[in-house]
Amino acid sequence: MKMSKIAIATGLAVMGLSGMAQAELSANIGATSNYVWRGQTQTQDQAAISGGIDYNHDSGFYAGTWVSNIDWGTAGSGEELDLYLGFSGEASGIGYDVGAIRYVYPSIDNSDFTELYGNVTVFSMLTVGLAYTIDGESGGAYDSGDLYYYGSASFDLGDGWSVGGTLGHYSFDKATNSDYSHVQLDVTKSAGDYGDFTFSLSNIFDQDGNAYDNDLMPFVSWSKSF
Numbered sequence: 001m002k003m004s005k006i007a008i009a010t011g012l013a014v015m016g017l018s019g020m021a022q023a024e025l026s027a028n029i030g031a032t033s034n035y036v037w038r039g040q041t042q043t044q045d046q047a048a049i050s051g052g053i054d055y056n057h058d059s060g061f062y063a064g065t066w067v068s069n070i071d072w073g074t075a076g077s078g079e080e081l082d083l084y085l086g087f088s089g090e091a092s093g094i095g096y097d098v099g100a101i102r103y104v105y106p107s108i109d110n111s112d113f114t115e116l117y118g119n120v121t122v123f124s125m126l127t128v129g130l131a132y133t134i135d136g137e138s139g140g141a142y143d144s145g146d147l148y149y150y151g152s153a154s155f156d157l158g159d160g161w162s163v164g165g166t167l168g169h170y171s172f173d174k175a176t177n178s179d180y181s182h183v184q185l186d187v188t189k190s191a192g193d194y195g196d197f198t199f200s201l202s203n204i205f206d207q208d209g210n211a212y213d214n215d216l217m218p219f220v221s222w223s224k225s226f
Contacts, residue, residue, distance in 0.1 A: 022058035027051070027226045028066075034219035035068055038148060038168055039182025039204045041217065042070045042080070052082075060089040062099075070105070078107025086117075095121035097129075103142075110137040115148075127152045133173075145173025160190035169206075181206040195224030 028051060034041055035048035042048070052066030063085040071077040086099020098118040105111040113136035119129025128151045136143035150168035157163060169181045184202040191197060202217045 024056055026054050026056065028054070028223060029226075030221060030223040032219055032221035034217060035070065036184070036200070036202050036217060036219060038170060039180065039184065039202055040212070042068075042072070044071045044073055045217070046071060060087045062086055062088065072108065075111075076105075076108040078105065080105055093122070095124070097121075101131075110139070111142070112137050113142045125154050127154075139174065141172045141175035141178050143172075143174050147171045147173075160192075162188045162190075164188070177210050179206075180204050180210060180212055195222055197222050 030050045032048050032050075034045050035043040035050075048068050048070070050066060050068035052064055054062060054064035056062045065084075066082040068080050069078070070080045081104040082101055083104065084099055084101035086097060088095070088097040088099075090096070096119070098116075100114065100116050102114045103112060113133055115131045115133050117129065117131040119127050121127045128149075130147065130149040132148075133142060133144055133146040136146070148168060148170045150166055152164060152166040154162060154164035164186045166184045166186075167181070168183075170179060172178045182202065182204045184200060186198050186200045188196055188198040198221045200219050200221065202219070204212045204214045
């Protein structure tokens with residue numbers, strides 16, 4: 001791990017000295033009527049405000065951070081802070097993205113965890129990927145050994161409209177009877193300088209005897225990048 005951290009720090013230093021003309025910083029803000037992550041509400045079906053900053057280099061390296069309010073009911077409420085870095089690119093017409101992300105919950109004890117992730121995209125619209133938890137504090141779900149994998153597709157309908165869908169499955173290593181699958185449909189309209197507006201439908205199914213809420217969740221979101 002120490003060698004990996006040194007390599008990353010060295011890469012950042014080199015880019016800072018010689019590659020700034022090939023790098024850019026961007027920011028994003030967003031609002032949603034319900035923060036839904038992998039089929040589960042993170043805000044008790046209430047609204048969330050989010051924002052982030054990203055660094056992207058022409059080499060394919062990127063790093064960033066993102067924050068949102070959350071409410072887990074009896075488990076606690078506060079904020080989620082994501083810290084991530086990775087490398088993306090394209091080879092022979094196939095896009096790829098690999099990296100690591102740390103989910104931090106400053107106001108909720110024993111909830112932070114880290115994932116390694118990767119995905120490939122073909123025809124610029126079909127994506128398959130997975131995320132593997134390598135470190136967690138919960139001792140149950142979202143601990144080391146958990147695996148999330150998914151497939152998604154997106155289609156440009158023209159005139160700023162697009163539609164997409166995701167089918168995912170979560171397999172937990174230490175949490176008994178907690179595995180689940182979910183599906184989500186998104187319809188997005190780009191409003192140019194005013195950002196993007198999305199209407200989504202999300203649902204959990206194949207509950208395997210667990211207590212997840214499998215009611216259909218409709219929600220609307222807005223996002224804008226700078």
